[in-house]
Amino acid sequence: DARVTQTPRHKVTEMGQEVTMRCQPILGHNTVFWYRQTMMQGLELLAYFRNRAPLDDSGMPKDRFSAEMPDATLATLKIQPSEPRDSAVYFCASGLVGGTFYTFGSGTRLTVV
């Protein structure tokens, strides 16, 4: 059963600290998405990659957020420095160009205190 794996599942950190979230997309999928989910904003698209190249990161606060795909099996989302307003659940999803839908991971619940 192919799945998108996200780590860690939960993260509590102090304001100002660096946070790194990791995602292992489904093997063979060439498109990776990062979403943030909050009660107020719902699902927000932060960034997405195709064949490891960033296609759209317009939803991401550039001053503190960065997203990368160092290789086809790993995507990272980094927040530095973290702020309480970054508290949310961050989802990674992967899909295949030519396909119609993508698969979400179980998310990383981030709490910044």
Add this chain to the structure above:
Amino acid sequence: QQQVKQSPQSLIVQKGGISIINCAYENTAFDYFPWYQQFPGKGPALLIAIRPDVSEKKEGRFTISFNKSAKQFSLHIMDSQPGDSATYFCAASLNLDMRFGAGTRLTVKP
């Protein structure tokens, strides 16, 4: 700019009743309309989807109705069960560029 509008925000239905969630989209280029179901602590999972060349798709108790001229589509859950209690997201997509609605929290009371 919100490209997919979803309503209602929350919905309470009695067991055995029909749950109806509505969505409207703006961009006529969208060519795929999925519904995702999300349980607490989990990521959204694909539930059912439709292409704009059909007006209805049914899978078990779940049915999508699609009105291309009105740019609207809806999810109907027949014989709603407590296990259907979850958040439902509609979406509209073109080449995996997917725009989500704000979500509907469905509660099915036993």
